[in-house]
Amino acid sequence: MILYERKGNMYEFVTHTWNPIKGKCYHDCSYCYMKKINPDAQPVRLVENELQGDFGINKFIFVGSSTDMFAQNVKDEWIKEVLDFCLVKTSRQAQQERTRFMFQTKNPQRLLQFISHPLFDVERKQAVICTTLETNRHYPDIMNNAPLPQDRAEAMNAIAKLGIETFVTVEPIMDFDLGEFVSLVKRCNPLQVNIGINTNANIKLPCPAIEKLINLILLLTIFTKVHIKKNANNENNLCKSLIHKLKKNIFFEQPVP
Secondary structure, three states, X not given: OOOEEOOOOOOOOOOEEEOOEEXXXXXXXXXXXXXXXXXXXXXXXXXXXXXXXXXXXXXXEEEOOOOOOOOOOOOHHHHHHHHHHHHHHHOOOOHHHOOEEEEEOOOHHHHHHHOOOHHHOXXXXXXXXXXXXXXXOOOHHHHOOOOOHHHHHHHHHHHHHOOOEEEEEEOOOOOOOHHHHHHHHHHOOOOEEEEOOOOOOOOOOOOOOHHHHHHHHHHXXXXXXXXXXXXXXXXXXXXXXXXXXXXXXEEEOOOOO
């Protein structure tokens, strides 16, 4: 098992990343940072050597940060092996010390097929399920094989109704329709929304105006916590603009002067 400590543009609130399933992601989103890091990725596969060792205690691990382990072409048995390993390796940990896992996917409908797995038992409070909603709009040349944002939100709504903790990540944020996008995010009933921008200079995306983004964030804070990723902190003085408007229920990955 190789656990990587969180660094770079990774979420500030996770401690480590772990990738037992590796390879080219089926979704093939044009902006994916893995295309730049590993342009000649092999076909998706389960790496058996990753299912060895121990996680340790009091970690928050992002499982599958390099490819979507719930994508359409990932075998059922691989997913089950990963979930089983997470469960077994933490089953003897005390609740207050138990390592937790975040599973982020653009195909939460597929994750629903495994929702009865004991790792997702709400009493364990061990798994957080996150989906990406870059926008409410469909940009086929950018999203390629990823499910529609509306389909992702419907599946997340079903997951949230089971009492499982849910997050939404809006990254890289693309131009949106304000009211519809807020409603879409709200359907996921997220405890937290993470917002980040496009960091791939070689890919041009349809970006919202700064005023529109600020309005989105302010509307989201009505029903959830908003987490501004550090890659967006200095975007046209976004942080300063927001701090002057609203401080409650927003947190940033770096202090703002």
